[in-house]
Amino acid sequence: xxxxxxxxxxxxxxxxxxxxxxxxxxxxxxxxxxxxxxxxxxxxxxxxxxxxxxxxxxxxxxxxxxxxxxxxxxxxxxxxxxxxxxxxxxxxxxxxxxxxxxxxxxxxxxxxxxxxxxxxxxxxxxxxxxxxxxxxxxxxxxxxxxxxxxxxxxxxxxxxxxxxxxxxxxxxxxxxxxxxxxxxxxxxxxxxxxxxxxxxxxxxxxxxxxxxxxxxxxxxxxxxxxxxxxxxxxxxxxxxxxxxxxxxxxxxxxxxxxxxxxxxxxxxxxxxxxxxxxxxxxxxxxxxxxxxxxxxxxxxxxxxxxxxxxxxxxxxxxxxxxxxxxxxxxxxxxxxxxxxxxxxxxxxxxxxxxxxxxxxxxxxxxxxxxxxxxxxxxxxxxxxxxxxxxxxxxxxxxxxxxxxxxxxxxxxxxxxxxxxxxxxxxxxxxxxxxxxxxxxxxxxxxxxxxxxxxxxxxxxxxxxxxxxxxxxxxxxxxxxxxxxxxxxxxxxxxxxxxxxxxxxxxxxxxxxxxxxxxxxxxxxxxxxxxxxxxxxxxxxxxxxxxxxxxxxxxxxxxxxxxxxxxxxxxxxxxxxxxxxxxxxxxxxxxxxxxxxxxxxxxxxxxxxxxxxxxxxxxxxxxxxxxxxxxxxxxxxxxxxxxxxxxxxxxxxxxxxxxxxxxxxxxxxxxxxxxxxxxxxxxxxxxxxxxxxxxxxxxxxxxxxxxxxxxxxxxxxxxxxxxxxxxxxxxx
Numbered sequence: 001x002x003x004x005x006x007x008x009x010x011x012x013x014x015x016x017x018x019x020x021x022x023x024x025x026x027x028x029x030x031x032x033x034x035x036x037x038x039x040x041x042x043x044x045x046x047x048x049x050x051x052x053x054x055x056x057x058x059x060x061x062x063x064x065x066x067x068x069x070x071x072x073x074x075x076x077x078x079x080x081x082x083x084x085x086x087x088x089x090x091x092x093x094x095x096x097x098x099x100x101x102x103x104x105x106x107x108x109x110x111x112x113x114x115x116x117x118x119x120x121x122x123x124x125x126x127x128x129x130x131x132x133x134x135x136x137x138x139x140x141x142x143x144x145x146x147x148x149x150x151x152x153x154x155x156x157x158x159x160x161x162x163x164x165x166x167x168x169x170x171x172x173x174x175x176x177x178x179x180x181x182x183x184x185x186x187x188x189x190x191x192x193x194x195x196x197x198x199x200x201x202x203x204x205x206x207x208x209x210x211x212x213x214x215x216x217x218x219x220x221x222x223x224x225x226x227x228x229x230x231x232x233x234x235x236x237x238x239x240x241x242x243x244x245x246x247x248x249x250x251x252x253x254x255x256x257x258x259x260x261x262x263x264x265x266x267x268x269x270x271x272x273x274x275x276x277x278x279x280x281x282x283x284x285x286x287x288x289x290x291x292x293x294x295x296x297x298x299x300x301x302x303x304x305x306x307x308x309x310x311x312x313x314x315x316x317x318x319x320x321x322x323x324x325x326x327x328x329x330x331x332x333x334x335x336x337x338x339x340x341x342x343x344x345x346x347x348x349x350x351x352x353x354x355x356x357x358x359x360x361x362x363x364x365x366x367x368x369x370x371x372x373x374x375x376x377x378x379x380x381x382x383x384x385x386x387x388x389x390x391x392x393x394x395x396x397x398x399x400x401x402x403x404x405x406x407x408x409x410x411x412x413x414x415x416x417x418x419x420x421x422x423x424x425x426x427x428x429x430x431x432x433x434x435x436x437x438x439x440x441x442x443x444x445x446x447x448x449x450x451x452x453x454x455x456x457x458x459x460x461x462x463x464x465x466x467x468x469x470x471x472x473x474x475x476x477x478x479x480x481x482x483x484x485x486x487x488x489x490x491x492x493x494x495x496x497x498x499x500x501x502x503x504x505x506x507x508x509x510x511x512x513x514x515x516x517x518x519x520x521x522x523x524x525x526x527x528x529x530x531x532x533x534x535x536x537x538x539x540x541x542x543x544x545x546x547x548x549x550x551x552x553x554x555x556x557x558x559x560x561x562x563x564x565x566x567x568x569x570x571x572x573x574x575x576x577x578x579x580x581x582x583x584x585x586x587x588x589x590x591x592x593x594x595x596x597x598x599x600x601x602x603x604x605x606x607x608x609x610x611x612x613x614x615x616x617x618x619x620x621x622x623x624x625x626x627x628x629x630x631x632x633x634x635x636x637x638x639x640x641x642x643x644x645x646x647x648x649x650x651x652x653x654x655x656x657x658x659x660x661x662x663x664x665x666x667x668x669x670x671x672x673x674x675x676x677x678x679x680x681x682x683x684x685x686x687x688x689x690x691x692x693x694x695x696x697x698x699x700x701x702x703x704x705x706x707x708x709x710x711x712x713x714x715x716x717x718x719x720x721x722x723x724x725x726x727x728x729x730x731x
Contacts, residue, residue, distance in 0.1 A: 023171065023492055026485035027100040029387050031113040032093050033482065036380060036387075038121060039089035040470060043376075045128075046081030047463045053078050054459050056641075057452035057608075063641035068132040070641050072567025076143040077131045082368065083141060085124045087232060090376040092120070092159070094239040095182055097383060099163060102179055102242070104172045104490040108165025112158050119155035123148060134565035135205045138600055139220050141227050142196050146207045149197040156193065160186045167514045171490040173497065175511045177258040181238030183514065184266045184521040188230040191525065195533075196223035200599075200662045203655055206561075208662055213595025214281050214543050217603055218274065218536050222529060225273040232367065233335075234266070236375055240308050240332065243379055247324045253310035257303055259506050264300035266521060268293050270528035275346035278355065279577040280603065281592035283543075286532055293528070294346030301339035308332040323398035327378030330406060334370025338363065353428075356573055356607040358448070359420025362413045369409045369462055377401070377469060384473045390480030397472040405465035411458025419451035428581040436584055441610040446637050546593035549719040551668050552712070554656050554678050555685040559712025561659075562705055563602070566643065573604035574613040574716065587614035587717065594720055597668045609640060614717035621689055622696035624710045646706040653682055685711055 056062045056071050063070045096113065100106060107113050126148050130136070136143040144152070163186060167179065196219055198210040209216050245252050252258060274282060274290030309332055312319065319325045341363050345354050354360060385392050392398060426444040429437040438444055499508040510517050536543070552560060563569070576582050578589040590613055595601055619627075623634055628646055631638040657675040664670045673681070683702070689710055690702035700706065 021491050022489050024487065024489045025104075025106055026487055028096070028107050028110060028113065028484075029482075029486060030484050031107065031110075031117060032097045032383065033387055034117050035089045035093035035096060036383065038117070039086055039093055039376065040380070040473075042081055042085030042089060042124060044463070044466060044470070046078060046086050047459070047466060049074055049078040049081060051456065051459045051463055054452065054456040057639060058449060058456060060639045060641055065642065065644065067134070067566075067643070067645045070566065070643075072570045073132050073134055075567060075570050076136060076140075077128065079141060080127045080131065080143065081124070083227075083232065084127070087368075087372045087376070088120065090372070090379070091185075091231075091235040091239075092116070093383070094242075094379055095163070095235065098178055098239065098242045099166055099182065101488075102172065102176045103166055103170030104488060105166055105170045108162050108169060112162040112165075116155060116158045116162060119151065119158065123151050123155065126151070130205070134567075136564060136567065137199065137207065137209065138564040138567070138569055138602060139196065139209065139223075140605060141224050142193075142220070145205055146197070146199055146201050147204060149193070149199075153190070153193060153197075156186075156190055160190070164514065164518075171492055173493055173512050174507070175514060175517065176241070177252070177255075177262065178238035178241045179514075180262050180510075180517055180521075181234045181241070183517050184262070184525075185230050185235045185238070187518055187522050188226065188234070188266070188270070188525045191522070191529070192223045192226050192230065195529075196220060200666060202658050202662050206655065206659075208659075208666065209600035210666060211599070212666070212668075213598045213601050214283075214592045215536055216599065216601040217277055217280070217595075218282060218286065218533065220601070221276040222270075222273040222533065225276060226270055226525075228367070229269040229272075230266075232372055233269075236335075236372060237261075237265075237304055239375060239379060240304075240328070243375075243382055244308050244311050244325075244328050244332070247322070247328060247378070247382055248312050248315045248318065250311050250313070250315050253307050253313065255504075257307045261300050261304040261307060263524065265297075265304065267524045267528070268297045268300060270525045271532065272297055272342075272346065274532065275351070276605070277603075278346070278348055278351045279579070280575055281590050281595065283536065283592075286536060289532060291346050291348065295343045298340060298343045301342075302336060305332055305336035305339070308335075321395075323392075323395055323402050324378045324381045326399070326402050327374045327381065330402075331371050331373075331375035331378060334366050334374065334409075338367035338371060341366070352577075352579065353424045354420060355577075356605070357420035357424045358416040358451070358606075359424070360606065362416035362420065365416070366409070366413050369405075369412065373462075374405065377405070377466075380469070380473060384476050385480070387483060388477050388480030389483050390476060393472050393475035393479060397468055401465040401468040401472070404468065405462050408458045408460075408462030408465060411461060412455050413458070415451035415454035415458070419448035419455075422451075423448055427585070428579070430581070436581065439585065441585070441607075442635050442637055445608065445639065449639075543592045543596065545596055546591060546720065549594055549596065551597045551663065551670055552715060553681060553685055554660060554673075555682045555708050555711045556715045557659060557663070557712075558651060558653065558656060558682070559708035559710070560602075562646070562709045563712055564600075568612075569602045569604040571604075571606065571608035571640070573607050573611045575603040576611055576613050582611070586611045588720055591720065594717075597663075599663065599666060599668070612713070612716055616714045616716040616718040620696060621692050621710050621714065622698055624713055625693060625698055625700070625706060628706060628709065643706075646709060647700070647704055649705045650701075650703045651682075651686075651705050651708050653679060656682060682708075 052062060053071060053075055096107065127144055130145060131143060135145050137145060199207040200210060201207045211219050241252060271293035272290055274286045275294045278287050319329055344350050345363060381392060381398055423444045426438045431437050576586045576589045583589055627634040628643045630642050631640040657678045660670045660673060660678060686702035686707045689707050690700055693700055
């Protein structure tokens, strides 16, 4: 890493005369501090919500019996707050600090910096309001509705313009490896967000995904996996390449390894998304591509991890004393663990055990708590003393934070690995007579509840460590004085530069040409995306249709929207894999053609409750009625919260006709219906269900939301039973 020493002034002034061709300029520290404060505040909020979510598995009454705090609604609040508010603001703080120093230039525009900051915080605020209200697309890590999606795209462009403007006006010719990762992050996140957000608005707060079923699932997990790759990984790799050399005062271990790490990672990562859909209704060729590239991914990932750890060669003795290096070493180690485990989980035999279980939750949190969390903490411990021109208030407290946080990760992850393995084996166990050993799904949940308690304890420890850090950093800030701008000086770049012919090829082609880096990064990530997505959309045989599968009735569609609003797919899958243990438990395995009218798909990624794909007709309407009102009355020991508001709230049919119109525009074969005809259809089916309930001893108005939800649940999976067995065999 090149020498980036800067001169710090306690009383900075803006304009100073230029002497001897050297320009004097000032780095903007205010925007860095703003993002740091936001990351810290939202980190506490997001982790606190996460702790509440974890406790709800042990104490279901902590759902509080109100609709805004149920697991299904606040789980996406937790994930969005941690990913986009805590990690997102942490990324921006790091990028704004490092980019200025690596480019030897102030940010391109202070105004754009402020628009970026406040725009991002408003988006977070909008998410915090809408998600508990049940305003969601249901797509994991992309739950926000279309107006917020547009705002995200606009603010992301503001960030990109500001970043590229800074790079273009830089005074340092060479683009350091951290900037390569920042550029790849910007361009890839833009592509992922735009493609995954294609949706048809129904109202200001309601939309349907443009894609359906298998295609929607492929796009979603192409986005979901690469959101992890290009929002939670590549920008942090850029920060790793800056802060580890700075904190250890050592140059990066290998320049050539950096090149291989960067290009191989961004090219391979984009292909790996389908490994989230193994044994699902996705075409086999797409699943196989996902597996192959996921396994290949371990090479560049570990190349980057080793490059980070080997940078500390000759400085390992300092790791014992320096809490910043401790956080960074554990962060990089967790990155290595997560990127080893990811490819292993993509192997079909491992995936068959781990998928839908808490094993995946453990895997995700090793990356989130260890890699993102600890690298952010290390960065904050590095930045705050520098921004306030002082020393860290207490190394002892930082060390306490380190150990409490590390033990928190251990107490979080190990019980979840154990729980995942135990539950999966219970799902698959048969008796000697050839029947399921644990036919009641609830048995497999209550068995692992102690693990959920330990998970919550680990989360509380981790959050407790964050409070120690906040106290330490506040005291550090109070003992110093904030430096709003840092002075530096450098000569401007000369025009007409041509790299020497004996220069390394990567330097000659890319490292002084940011646009080249941008374009080729885009090409690299588009190849994998296009090869996987386009055939799934254009080749009809990839999604064979089933004649008996028909669109949902207007009432069932309303019930489906309630299912989405309540976040039922956070706990229940709708995807029966072709395993004997699953077909015995749930019924016929899922076919791609069953989901052609599902905008969006609702396959889920975790089974806290049983799969619901074949729930239709399995129980009488009264069972669903009592189960939603008091889950324990039908399933004693259940940790599912009750939903009493469904029995009080009247179904809103104001937009029912619009919903059918939008579905029709997306190719769902609904007949043309007037508003009155739609209402008549809803009333007829509602009255029929209310009458059935009355026959079963339950008096309920046919206008209540519970009726629509029952209609949807009773429809699930029933179309496949209408298939002629002979035709099915031929297909």
